Amino acid sequence: MVRNGGAAWAGTWLGLENNLDFSTLNAIKMDVWTEAPIGTEVAFKVEGNGGVHKQLITTTTVTGAWETLSWDFTGEPADYYKLVLLFDLGNVGDGTATSTFLFDNIVQYNTATASVKDFEIDGLMAYPNPTNGEWKISTNNQEIEAIHIFNVLGTKVISLNPNATSVNVDASSLTPGVYLATITTAEGTSSRKLIKEL
Incomplete structure (x- = not known):
C-alpha cells in the first residue's frame, strides 16, 4: 500500500x-x-x-x-x-x-499457544549484499524449497524452487533498489532485505 x-x-x-x-x-x-x-x-x-x-x-x-x-x-x-x-x-x-x-x-x-516472532532459519545468509550481479543465499543444512523476491511495491520479481542448501540468485536484470526475499525451508519461512546496486 x-x-x-x-x-x-x-x-x-x-x-x-x-x-x-x-x-x-x-x-x-x-x-x-x-x-x-x-x-x-x-x-x-x-x-x-x-x-x-x-x-x-x-x-x-x-x-x-x-x-x-x-x-x-x-x-x-x-x-x-x-x-x-x-x-x-x-x-x-x-x-x-x-x-x-x-x-x-x-x-x-491464540496468544496462549502461539508465538508472533518470525521463524529464523539456521545459518541463513544472503551475500554479497548489496550486489550488482547475484546474491548467494545459503543455510547451514536446511534445503531451501522456495525463494520469492519482491520489490518495494510488493511485486514478485523472482521466484525459485531450488531444493538446495545454497542458491545463486541472478539480480543482473533488476532495477537498482531495495528488495525483500522470503526464503522457505521445510521448517519455516524467513526474510532478508536485499539491495541491488548500479
Missing part, C-alpha cells in the same frame, strides 16, 4: 465470508515491511453491521525490514466481518518509501 495524499485516516480493507470468532483465536498478527520511521502507528480495525467496530493500534519497532505486528482482541464478540488496515494513522502520505507499506500473512491465532 502506497499512501499518497488523501485523508490522514485513509486505509484499506478486506471483507470476510464469515464473522471472526475471538473466543479461541483471540488475536491477529500480520507481517509488515516499511521504511517509515520506528514508532510509526499501524492500526488494525475490525468492523461489523450497524457501525460496530474495534480499533487497536501498535507501532513499528524496525525500519527497512519485515516484522510481525500483533493486536489482541480478547473478549470481543463474533460480530466482525471486515478487516481495516490503517498505516501511519494520523498522517498524510507523500508517496515516498516512508509512505509505502508491504503487508502479508494476516493470521488469527
Whole structure:
C-alpha cells in the first residue's frame, strides 16, 4: 500500500465470508515491511453491521525490514466481518518509501499457544549484499524449497524452487533498489532485505 495524499485516516480493507470468532483465536498478527520511521502507528480495525467496530493500534519497532505486528482482541464478540488496515494513522502520505507499506500473512491465532516472532532459519545468509550481479543465499543444512523476491511495491520479481542448501540468485536484470526475499525451508519461512546496486 502506497499512501499518497488523501485523508490522514485513509486505509484499506478486506471483507470476510464469515464473522471472526475471538473466543479461541483471540488475536491477529500480520507481517509488515516499511521504511517509515520506528514508532510509526499501524492500526488494525475490525468492523461489523450497524457501525460496530474495534480499533487497536501498535507501532513499528524496525525500519527497512519485515516484522510481525500483533493486536489482541480478547473478549470481543463474533460480530466482525471486515478487516481495516490503517498505516501511519494520523498522517498524510507523500508517496515516498516512508509512505509505502508491504503487508502479508494476516493470521488469527491464540496468544496462549502461539508465538508472533518470525521463524529464523539456521545459518541463513544472503551475500554479497548489496550486489550488482547475484546474491548467494545459503543455510547451514536446511534445503531451501522456495525463494520469492519482491520489490518495494510488493511485486514478485523472482521466484525459485531450488531444493538446495545454497542458491545463486541472478539480480543482473533488476532495477537498482531495495528488495525483500522470503526464503522457505521445510521448517519455516524467513526474510532478508536485499539491495541491488548500479
